[in-house]
Amino acid sequence: MHTPLLQPLNGLSCGKGYSKDGCWGLTPRSIAELQTAAFTGITVCLTSTTVFSSGISAIFPPQFMILGLAGALIVSYLDLKLSIEWSLKTTVASWLGCACGCLIVYAVSALNQGDYNPLFGILLAVPSSFLLSLADQAGEVYCKLSSVYRGDKALLLLIIPVVFGGDAPYWSAITAAVGYTIGSFIPLLGTLCLWSIGVLPDTRLESLKGLSLILADYFDEVASLRRDRDHQVAVLRRMWDGLYKASTDAAVSTTDLKLRGTIWSMVACLSTVRRSSRRRAMNAELLESLWLPFEGQIVSLRQKVVSSLRMWDSLGVADDDKIPEAANELSISVEECLARADISTGPELSNFEFAVNEMVKFSLLAHEFLVRVKSPSEESSCVAEIVDWFRQPLFAPVNPEITWRVRFAYPLRAAVTVPLVALFIVIGGQYSTILAHYGLWMMLPCLFCFLPTPGASIRKGLRRIVGTVVASVLAVVCVSMHPNNDGIFLCELFVFSVIAKLMFFHETLQYSGLVFGFTWIIVGLGPGIDTGLPVGSKVSRAVHRMDMTVAGVILSIILTSLISPVFANKRLRRATVRSLELVSNSVANACESVVNETPWNREALSKDVLSAAILLGRSYSDRHAQIADARAECQALRYLSPTRHLQLGHLVAAQHLLDRWTRQSLAVISAVTTCLATTGLAAGSGFPLPAERDLLLVSNVIRRRSDLLVAAVKTRKFKMADVSDSLCGPFRACSLTFKELVWSTMPSTAWFMLFKTSEKCGKKWNACSLAL
Known part of the structure; x- marks a missing residue:
């Protein structure tokens, strides 16, 4: 006899997956990147008319006008919000820096009887550099000015009239500002035109669609009670990696914190469903007595959820609203069945109730996910956002709190470094004509590679060197082969702009791609189309620009490491401590809430799970923002301090374990809310004292181990080998206790699944402890 409950629906996306759809094996994301690269090439070529x-x-x-082409290369995006943000920030920064630089030139000239002295201008540029650097795009200053303009662009336009203006400082600054304005306006205009006709690709929506299909496949498989349980476990294990990667990409693509929390909650819920349904194979008697009476309702709910997730564009919000109705109907039927006196209690009944509750919870989360994605987001008006911006404090509060020294570290270093490099160029230019003529190209990398941490400067600087050398060699070849040929240079400009943008989208190359593009523009296009220069002078000019750019990158790395450095590894340690405290407190509080019957939200769609997911998601983002830079510092310490290199290497290597521990903690919290929603606890029947004792033991061990781990991360001298107590031991003891319990004394509860989840959580914690 065919039983629908025993088999998945095998819908459209099953066995194929979303990531393999599209033409020629390209994913929607890669197609959008190709479109963006082609759009960038067109906008840069249009800007090149200047x-x-x-x-x-x-x-x-x-x-100075050629700087606009570099600006167009950077701000060209087929994303309306991103294009508006980058274009406006660049434009505001250009004119703000231009105004400050011209004001400094005017003030120095007025005080010096009409004769401008660049040395006095550099002196006045120190406080201006500090103020403009408050708009730090790396988000280390937490100043609201960073939402208005880009600090690095403003610093460049400040320095141009002060140092590189020559006999016409005002006109030089205005020319650079006009170039950046045109280079920002043309991409913005192109994006607006494409948006008006509705052809802009939505990478955020594509990521969410991909996650929706993978969620449908996974839920379809995990909610089917296959007789061949070993085969199902193997299938789910293969699907899990894809599910986690898709959920991570989708969560990163959205700025909606509640949607991000919903995504992580769905993944945690599927994790607990998988554990509850794979404990043992379903025999015929168990199917007949527990599952088959609800076959129609379970299959109907599964079909509605899977269909809504798979057929994204075909079904509307009204069809998605049928999911809560089916979920509530199933919950009521199960509660009525469990309330009957002829139902015998036992572990299988507890497992059945737990599994059904988790399915209902996932269904409601899936409905919340679809509603938030499909419904148009409520965006406040422009006037309301401006009013809200003025009401915000100048410096946003941060949790955990940071000192003003840390907050102002980057502006202070920029206020020292930029004038210092400018002073070196002015004084050195008196003795070197090359430095006097090409000093601007040394200043550019010092501005754009000077980042808040040495690790970021090393990583970005090395990529800039690679992009600079490759692009410079190609530029010299182009200048040598076809000087003064505007048609060929225009074609090459399009090709190299497309390549640069595609390189930027590559996970490893990233910044070196943009550097490749505008280095070719500066080194090759500028001298190549200058008809007033002979061919030999064109090549020598290209070579000098290449030399100055590489020297500027090296100088930027040195200055970042020497002038009041704030290392990324320290920030990573603080973020790791914060994550450890959040995760341990979340799991410990969850265990204690079961014993103390804390009045958590016991609805299937629990706000507690969403809140925990949002909080842990923020902590996850804070850590991952520093990992790449900390890894670069770790490689540098290999040659400077082997001991610190080893310590930092352990910290960086343990981050993926902390990620797994974070995901597992959400599964524990999800299991707790399901346990709290069971009828046994709701009726106040209680549970055995050994269970209470073991739960409290687990909570205490988690808090104690958390304190030890935090101390290990903070001091860098603490050896985790000195920790004798193991967290896995208490979890194993808890599991054995529950296996020995008489299940008839615990009607309709799901504690066993909570302990299985917690035991796995403890294993992740031990792995993290050993790594640190």
Whole structure:
């Protein structure tokens, strides 16, 4: 006899997966990246008319106007919100820096009887550099000015009239500001035109669609009670990695914290469903007495959820609203069945109730997910956002709190470094004509590679060196082969702009891609189309620009490491401590809430799970923002301090274990809310004292181990080998206790699954402890 409950639905996406759809094996994300790269090439070529046109070049110096092409390369995106943000920030920064630089030149000239002295201008640039650097795009200052303009662009436009203006400082600054404005306006105009006709790709929506299909496949499989349980376990294990990767990509793609929390809650819920349904194979008697009476309702709920997740575009919100109705109907039927006196209690009944509750919870989470994604987001008006911006404090509060020294570290270093490099160029230019003529190209990497931490500067600087050398070699070759040929240079500009943007989307290359693009523009295009230069001078100019750019990168790395450095590994330690405390407190509080019957939200769609997911998600983001930079510092310490290299290496290597521990903690919290929603606890029947004792023991051990781990991370000298107590021991003791309990004394509860989840959580904790 065919039993629908025993088999998955095998719908459209099953066995194929979303990531393999699309033409020629390209994913929707890669297609969107190709479209963005082509769009970037077009916008850069349109912007290049400002340097190809002899009429414009006669008015605006091409040396500064060409910066607009580099700006267009950076701000070109097929994302309306991102394009508006970057274009406006760049434009505001350009004119703000231009105004500050011109004001400094005017003030120095007025005080020096009409004669401008760049040394006095550099002196006045120190406080201006500090103020402009408050708009730190790395988010280390937590100043609201960073939402208005880009600090690095403002610093560049400040320095141009102060140091590189020559006989016409005002016009040089205005030319650079006009170039950046045009380079920001053309991509924005193109994005607005594509948006108006509805052809903009939505990478966020594509990521969420991909996750929706994978969730449907996984839930379809895990909610089917296959007789061949070993085969099902193997299938689910293969699908889990894909599910976690898709959920991570989707969570990163959205800024909606509640949607992000819903995604992590769904993954945690599926984890507990998998454990509850795989404990043992379903025999015929068990199916007949427990599962088959609800076959129609379970299959109906599963079909509605899977269909809504799979057929994203075909079904509307009204069809999705049928999910809560089916879920509530199933919950009521199960509660009525469990209330009957002829139902015998036991572990299988507890497992059945737990599994059904988790299925209902996932169904409601899936409905919440679909509603939030499909429904148009409520966005406040522009006027309301401006009013809200003025009401915000200048410096946002941070949890955990940071000192003002840490908050102002980057602006202070920028206020020292930028004028210091400018002073070196001014004084050195008196003795070296090369430095005097090409010093601007040394200043550019010092501004754009000077980041808050040495690790970030090393990582970004090395990528810039790679991009600079490769692009410079190609630029010199192009200048040598076809000087003054505007048509070929225009075609090459399109090709190299597309390649640069594609390199930027690559996970490893990233910043070196953008550097590759605008280095070719500066080194190759600028001298190549200058008809007033002979071929030999074009090549030598390209070589000098390459030398200055590489020297600027190296100088930036050195200054970042020497001038009041704030290392990424310290920030990673603080973020790791914060994560350890949050995770341990969340799991310990969950265990204690079961014993103390804390009045948590006992609804299937628990706000406690969503809140925990949002909080732990923020902690996850804070840590991952520092891992790459800390890894770069770790590699540098290999040659400077082997001891510190080893300590930092352990910390970086343990981050993936902390990620797994974080995900497992959400599964524990999800299991707790399901246990609290069971009829046994609701009726006040209580549970055995050994269970209470073991739960409290687990909670105490978690808190104690958390304190030891935090001490290990903070001091860097604590040896985890000195920790004698093991967290796995208490979890194993808890599991054995519950196996020995007489289940008839615990009607309709799901504690066993809670302990199985907690035991696995403890194993992750031990692995993290040993790594640290």
